[in-house]
Amino acid sequence: MEYFNIFIKSIFIDNMIFAFFLGMCSYLAVSKTVKTSLGLGVAVTFVLLITVPINYLLDKYILQPGALAWVSPSLADVDLSFLSLILFIAVIAAIVQMVEMVVEKFSPSLYNALGIFLPLIAVNCAIMGGSLFMQQRGYANIGEVTCFALGSGIGWLIAIVGIAAIREKLRYSAIPPALKGVGITFIITGLMGIAFMSFMGIKL
């Protein structure tokens, strides 16, 4: 039940876009059509699902204060947590690269669908943010972390597909010229955020 709770919470309440503004850059740049934004959303979910648990293990067995005690007791008071930023980003960049190669080899059709988005994801703040939030919130075990990663990814996917659908319709509306494009997208995202605020306080 705890797993399901974390999952729902990270989709609706702690939504990456509406509550924490993570991954806004690609959210604004790639949300012109539903099809491409769906591709990017799936890619982000996929990469989050892989990198966050790996970074969790790294954090637990290498970075945390005293985490190195399993190597030898003399290392029990070593604190490497200041290295977490550089290690997380290295893991993310490497995994993105590896995922790209694996997907290209085993599933060319998926590769063609995700193709251009995968390299972009290495510098998407949603991915890095996922790892940092995982570290900050102190989830109890790897199952919870996986649920959190999956939920965050799906939350991001819902947000970007939603805004893309609205922007497709928006083309036919009369918007003040200076507000066209980015300006109106911000305001609509804000309105969507208000809608998502109504999920606040849900607990399963």
Add this chain to the structure above:
Amino acid sequence: MNSNRKKLIVNPLSKDNPITVQVLGICSCLAVTAQLKPAVVMAISVTVVIALSNLIISLLRNTIPPRIRIIVQLVVVSALVILVNQILMAFVYDVSKQLSVYVGLIITNCIVMGRLEAFAMTNKPFDSLLDGVGNGLGYGIILVILGFVRELFGSGSLWGYPIFEKLGLYNIGYENNGFIIMAPMALILVGIIIWIQRSRNEA
């Protein structure tokens, strides 16, 4: 200072602003601006990171093999961000707690990577440093405007000083607009700033 170099500093402030015109680095700009103080600290940190990473990458630009340049850039940026993070934790611990993950997220801030790719890889060190400072300030201006508006109307204070209470506005029936501190209003405010700026620049 000749006019080209001046442009490097002045252009990003309004005409070529990283947030409102290039639409980069939005994440942190929205998340840290509920109050003025974290916004200013964040603006300074980002300016320092952009300027120094621009300088370092520009010094290295002829020795970095193009194939691995992203990794090299990430390493340089994250080393700088770790420094900034440690300094913040040492000297302004409360602000560093408020900024939480967003200091770490300077690494993936699109402005930093964007300036490295677009400017520092092809220009001389001093120009790159100026470009970094200019873009950092352009980012900072928007952060300060947002932080000012959101703290003033959201919690009726500035830099933690309860300005509206001292003015006695609450006694004549004024209420804080608590909604303005929340996430969605930040997005709408940025939308409005973009609107004002674009119609001014086009006119």
